[in-house]
Amino acid sequence: MAETAAEVAQLDERPSAPVRTDTSRVARPDIAGPDTPEHPFPIILSGAVQRGFGRGGKDLGCPTANFPDESILPMSSVTQTGVYFGYAQVSREKDGKIVLPEEDAKVLPMVMSLGRNPFYKNKMLTAEIHLMHDFQSDFYGHEMKAVVLGYIRPQLDYISREALIEDIETDKRVALKSLARPGYEKFKADPSFDTTNLSRL
Numbered sequence: 218m219a220e221t222a223a224e225v226a227q228l229d230e231r232p233s234a235p236v237r238t239d240t241s242r243v244a245r246p247d248i249a250g251p252d253t254p255e256h257p258f259p260i261i262l263s264g265a266v267q268r269g270f271g272r273g274g275k276d277l278g279c280p281t282a283n284f285p286d287e288s289i290l291p292m293s294s295v296t297q298t299g300v301y302f303g304y305a306q307v308s309r310e311k312d313g314k315i316v317l318p319e320e321d322a323k324v325l326p327m328v329m330s331l332g333r334n335p336f337y338k339n340k341m342l343t344a345e346i347h348l349m350h351d352f353q354s355d356f357y358g359h360e361m362k363a364v365v366l367g368y369i370r371p372q373l374d375y376i377s378r379e380a381l382i383e384d385i386e387t388d389k390r391v392a393l394k395s396l397a398r399p400g401y402e403k404f405k406a407d408p409s410f411d412t413t414n415l416s417r418l
Contacts, residue, residue, distance in 0.1 A: 221295060222293035249370075249391050252398055252400050254367060258366050258367055261363070262284060262291060262292060263288060264288030264361065281346060282305075282346045282356070282361055288344070297368075298342075299330075299368055299369070299371045300368075301330075301365050303326075303329065304404055305327040312358075321354075324405050325350045326396050329365060331343075332372040349392075362410060366404055
């Protein structure tokens with residue numbers, strides 16, 4: 218059995234990741250996973266959004282929200298490093314005050330990278346979530362909940378930033394198509410999410 222993400226995080230040396238090739242790019246499927254989530258999914262994660270490296274939005278055009286280290290153990294202990302998909306929601310409140318508009322607090326489709334990001338050679342294991350929505354402001358410190366539903370691909374290294382961006386855009390399309398199936402779409406109404414203060418979903 219392959220090592221879990223948590224086991225990889227304990228290694229002194231970062232394991233090398235395969236380099237993405239044109240052949241692997243062409244061979245990527247449009248939909249990931251079976252028609253309904255299978256063990257160990259769904260996986261529920263929650264925690265306050267942390268500041269990351271700030272590279273997602275600036276370098277890659279894909280801003281991400283980071284979970285604190287302790288929040289990712291329910292996932293890293295049972296899954297491998299890689300790219301995943303599911304739904305996530307950011308709380309409107311921060312420090313007891315409603316800060317975000319309703320539009321930003323919807324349950325949103327997301328893609329998530331769990332690992333050390335081989336292209337940037339991170340030393341620490343991170344969980345970076347990209348919510349597919351244009352937020353009006355940042356939401357550091359806000360509580361975020363995620364329901365992870367499936368696996369898209371392993372973490373890869375890249376010969377260029379452009380190749381990484383191309384794969385990220387493909388990840389987004391695969392996630393949206395995968396979530397459009399009834400067996401996944403129903404998790405948008407998962408009890409983990411808070412829809413009590415929203416007038417519409």
